[in-house]
Amino acid sequence: MRAQINRLAQGGRIDRSEHLNFRFDGEAMRGHPGDTLASALLANGVQLIGRSFKYHRPRGLMAAGGEEPNGLVRLRTGGRAEPNVRATEVALYDGLVAESQNRWPSLRFDLGAVNDRLSPLFPAGFYYKTFMWPGNMWPAYEAVIRRMAGLGRAATAADPDRYEKQYAHCDVLVVGGGPAGLAAARMAGRTGARVILADEGAEFGGALLGNDQEIDGAPGMDWVGAMAAELANSDNVRLLPRTTVAGYYDHNALTMLERVADHGPAPEPHQPRQRLWQVRAKQVVLATGALERPLVLANNDRPGVMLAGAVRGYVNRHAVRPGRRAVVFTNNDSAYGTALDLAKAGIDVAALVDLRAETPLGWVAALDDAGIEIMAGRVVSAVEGRRAVEAVRVGKLNDTGTGLVGGLGRRLDCDLLCLSGGWTPSLHLLSQSGAKLLWDEGLGCFLPGRAQQAVRVAGAANGAFSLGDCLALGAEAGNRAANDAGHRRRGRGPRHAMAGEEPALTPPLPIWKIPGDDAGKAFVDFQSDVTAADLELAAREGYRSIEHVKRYTTTGMGTDQGRTSNINALGIVARALDVPIPQVGHTMFRPPFSPVTFGALAGRRIGPLLDPVRRTPMHGWHQDNGAAFELVGQWHRPYYFPRAGEDKDQAVDREVLAARTSVAIMDATTLGKIDIQGADAAEFLNRIYINGWKGLAVSGCRYGLMLGEDGMVFDDGVTARLGPEHFHMTTTTGGAAHVLDWLESWCQTEWPELQVYCTSSTEQWAVAAICGPMARPLLAELAPDWDLSAEAFPHMTWQDGAVAGLAARVFRIGFTGELSFEINVPAGHGMALWNALMTAGQKYAITPFGTEAMHVLRAEVGFIMVGQETDGTVSPQDLGLGRMVSGKKDFLGKRSLSRAHSLRTDRPQLVGLLPQDTNLRLPEGAQLIGGADPSPPQLAMGHVTSSYRSPNLGRTFALALLHGGHERHGETIYVAFDGQAVRAEVTAPRFLDPGARAK
Amino acid sequence: MANYSIFTLARNALRRHRDWPQAWRSPKPRPSYDAIIVGGGGHGLATAYYLAKRYGMHDIAVLEKGWIGGGNTGRNTTIVRSNYLNPESAAIYDHALKLWEGLSQELNFNVMFSPRGVINLAHDPGEERELMRRIYANQLAGVDAEWVTPTQLAELCPILNLDPNIRYPVVGGTLQRRAGVARHDAVAWGYARGADKQGVDIIQNCEVTGFDIQAGRIEGMRTSLGDIRAPLVGVVAAGHSSVLAAMAGIRLPLESHPLQALVSEPIKPVMPTVIMSNKVHAYMSQSDKGELVIGAGIDGYTSYAQRGSLPVIEETIRAVVELFPITSRLKMMRQWAGIVDICPDASPIISDTPIGGLYFNCGWGTGGFKATPGSGHLFAHTLAKREPHPINAPFALERFYSGALVAEHGAAAVAH
Amino acid sequence: MLLLDCPWCGPRSEEEFACGGEGHIARPLNSENMDDAAWGDYVFMRSNHKGVYFERWRHGLGCGRWFNIARSTISHEILAIYHVGDAKPELPE
């Protein structure tokens, strides 16, 4: 077990009384509650944590939060393994297991590090310039490149955890629980508004967690505690720690990722691991703080080079000593506090190097008192050491800030270099919301431009870098947001007194690339291994747009999305192009702010809950009776009912034969049904269907075809006239919803003068279709009061009455060309009806059949299937149904039928095909050609749309769309598939005559 | 201009890469050109390249309102294939695929065309039928296409969920082996560099704001950098085609919608091929850097905002987690959208217009990246000869009046 | 994710709605006498406007009603919501 050699003896927000055991790369270590994995590693003296993406350089931690580019580990094991996790964001728990990534064979000895030696060959975009020879070898090069890249390894087993999603609505969403956010949430909450406060961290407090600023004469964290307690006690406030606001979408819709159980080894039973919140906020306050930037200097990626603010946080919050002897290098005031806090914690501060000649007066005395040397107008010009910082050189900056006076300068031994290159307000979310960001020359950063949605920015995110301003402006933002959300009551809160006056700010001095050691790489994007030289090369090569530079060099494209690097990159590119920064602009911010787990985005609607399985009232019976199911839309329809020992063909043959010789029964519940009523119902149908409806008698049924305005068939079905102003329409199973939408859109928007109501009744009815010669006696038995003779109950009519004692509506229609009855009963009685039919049908060996037999039966008689014979390019004429087209009226799509192309006679037209080999079932989709030679390339004359074996015909047959097919009955053509061409005869698309049978 | 090769790379390494020339110039526009291409996406740049290289027109300019390749060329999921249903489509996409196969060498710029195969999954008998029809049509058209069974799929992509008991089990799929992915940005840059070498002016940050039309003929245009004259104009503006058409008083059969995509964080290789599913709507490949590149759907409304809504992403991620269960603990790193020009028959438009000298190349919608070289070449031919190449003749605007549409919904879907 | 203020139900999430594309496209009454060009214009050609766009939406998973909106296709801001059949409102571009 390693010892916590770098744990400070006192201080910090950790619980020293409890020990947490964990492993990193197999080595056992310990930390305390309150630690992150990062702080615990530092406490254990681990500096080398990962290898970089391209050059496999040794890397240590740079930051303490979500902006960490280097400290990525693979966390957990098995199905819970997760690559690319930032150690800085992992709360330590007992039993934690993590390993380093992107190294082989080990972190210390990584063969990939040879890339660093070869790096002169690998400048930005090198791969665009090479690997082109010999011509076809790229895939081989690619395989090697792919293995080298890629950072972590994904899990190999299924994820055992649950992810929830939840919608939320609020008046004010406050993002960020630092001083500004807490003040805002408190004020908004006091108005009675519905408030949500979300913060990434486990604890509220933001920057106050890491520094020791006082509020009202007490430690800042006391104030934070009081705030959090007040908010927790307000019914109208929802506090969400460990919750990252990830995306800002249209109309103030935001997503938040709550890490519900990530701070423990595994979620409790039924507890989600993470929850994705989808918030709709009337108003948003962004109090997301500011991110510190590193300085770009040679070898600034050595383990031991860290952000000054992060170091301060590790010392104060985690009681960790990130190094024993530090040099602090800054271009702004904020790092002075770090230097002081380091000294306070007993860490030797070799010097504070400020590249500004003018130092902030307010701080100088304090540093003097602490005995810290300030080296002004100086830079850290070189970093020595390979796997860790061993020393730095401090040189004197020339007047223009472009070079050194007198070489690399003085050598200072140290093992920690703290960098502060200024602060970047965290405006990712604001930018996602559509607002522009405006460059502020004085502060050296982008500030919010005019809001495009109902959002305001407060605190450091708005460029307010003093605590007093953050508190005051945060409170004001919260109050105004609540007011704008309609909560007029003014929140009241005390003004706060800061401990002493915060020293006035001396402006930062942006020098984007620190002059110094030319031999070393000066990193800008640490994760993607992009150096200042790469950026300059891109600019030189003509990649002048910052978006081009990004893509050419990959800067800002890693898992941190360049949180610490984008502004430095921008500064360097602007300098290389010699244009002002605003003219270069920043790259586009996109969601998510921080990577979001796929599992959380997927939520619970995966696996068995991916999509509903729609069930008919008889579904259970079908399951119990061994049905094989077919997916049709969301329904599971019986495909066929195999008996023991039967394969699909045998079962279908049996079902088909039964339908033609005795009686067969099918569950037709899934067909769409639409109730159409109103004085103009018949006129409405006249406009919707291609054929006429006004003359249809009450009690009659008629087949109709619907076209889109492009003249192509999109649905069909039988519609019955239930009364003078009342129709019952049926649609295809898959088309039901679309047809209803189609009807509604026309009657609501185009023809509001028509009195008609369309109402879905699909769910209301269960439908059992019985067909075959014995259908009549079977029904007669169950409907003794009924005269079922062809005269009393003719084909294409319907009647109401009792079937098996159930109120029923029976349609004498069918889709099989057989004598058929479609019996409709209220869905609750579907099962009773089915049982009655099965029982009474036993004597006829009643045979349940599925969709496949239904397809065979209908094809035998040449009935089309929408979606099989049609594909959105087929007109009624093409199907041979031209005679249905009414010449007397207009209807949707009619005009398209007389377009030049619609009138061509060589269009694909529906025909029958009889393959010469009567046992050969032509594959559906096979292509029709004129000759016996299928070799490509050649143009097809059409394709097979449906193909079956018919036990009735004793042979196979098919339907096809054939160019000019209506005139080609009797011709021989060839059907091409899989490199062969087989002969077939073209026939009319009808193989059995339904006429007599059905009637 | 320097040739790109391992040797020049090594030579330049010695000089610390100080001497690389610009890949393309950034000239100021001249007052007039023989021809102007509006739109510096892959298609526009390829058009200019082929106009100069194959049709000898060198006095031409490409005007781009932003940065070249910043439109859909820079935001697509890079799937390249040619297995479309109609022979007209197969011809145009396969023409492109053949150009892809030698493109890096032709341009002396590695566009990383990676023919790692593209698989379209079928989840039910209906889809199987549709896909089989396409296979047979492709076989006849001379486009490679084969059916792969679940067993073969397990080998082609071990992380694919082939459990037969899931909600939409995979019953098989089509495989086009010659298909694959390419590096989208490199395509724009490679063509730009190639065109520039031929003397083409590539002018960025130059937005066309109006046309100068006299007596039914195009004379020139107004731009954010001043007026420019040209008797021949090819508009290749993808999602913005209708906007440019409106400047010429024309309407097009297009709707512009955001189409979304996203990438995961980079991981070590898990995905050796490209997989697409229409049923559960997702398509995925893995880039050479290691991110999973995932295509989502379109938003249902017209937009020019280049950003999409969350539900579309959620739908796709559900599908991805279902198809590839090991992705559950991976993370979305970035999502974005492009504005795609959706055409009613899901086929492109390469056409003259009622205005003499004004041509449009648009309507590629959700799937035109794969066509880039072919589209550029055919459009160059059309502009130079002032009449369509036989391959693009069926894709004229006229078809929306005659009814001779080239319906590719099945093969194109919102997929690639 | 848009928030649409249904003229009947008030503000609801986009998930409950369907967009029906460009509005104010009247179906020609006398299509028989139209030439192919005019008919093709009606069926296929759209302004697809960048800027304020007048379009039809339906609260399909709500009250079922169609209505018109004026929406910026650049910012997605909704500038007006009005009933089917009402004239286009006057709006600044």
Added chain:
Amino acid sequence: MSQARHEPLAHLALRAPISAASDDAAADDATVTGDASGVAGVTMAALPYRPSLILRGESDDAAFLQGCRGALGFDLPVAPNHGAMSDGIAALWLGPSEWLVLGRGCGKRLAETLAGCRHALVTNGDGQQVIALSGPRGGDVLAKLCPLDLAGGALGPGRCTRSVLAGIAMTLWIRPGGVYHIHVGRSFADYAWRILADAGLEYGMAAVAMVDVVAMADADPVVDVE
């Protein structure tokens, strides 16, 4: 007409009521779970069949409204998303020309009183399943699956609306006491039940079936066609 009606969720073989159990294989058909402590934060009940119909007509048609009053005994709610009920009959506004009417005998009475005016009546009770959600976390369960703002003031007790539940269409009727009636199409009932049960796991879910929780539910399964 004496045949028993088959309830859409009959296949789940729900027993009523069932006590909570903290079983990990929770989403299992007939099951019921509690949270770790076995306490149910939410209770789910599959309500039995009750007659209902869709009523169509125009809100500004005085004759129609009067006819409705005659049949229902109260004013048809014409304000969006309002429900009204009295004497075991309820009318829920679904759209400006569409209402859901629940209760026995309404169909016949409405057909009579509306005979002279523009209207339509479409029976739909058999096509529906109502799942009642109650308990302290009922609203949270709903918020996992439905984008409505249930606490925003617009949708309090007595209100009703159509919306989406996990991608499927539902009609929501908010009853007093934090009880939500979720109406879904019969073919979707199984899915709705499963996903609600799943969503409730986190809070502890008790499921009850076929319980007559509302006075107006009618156990008599007889209904006429039309």
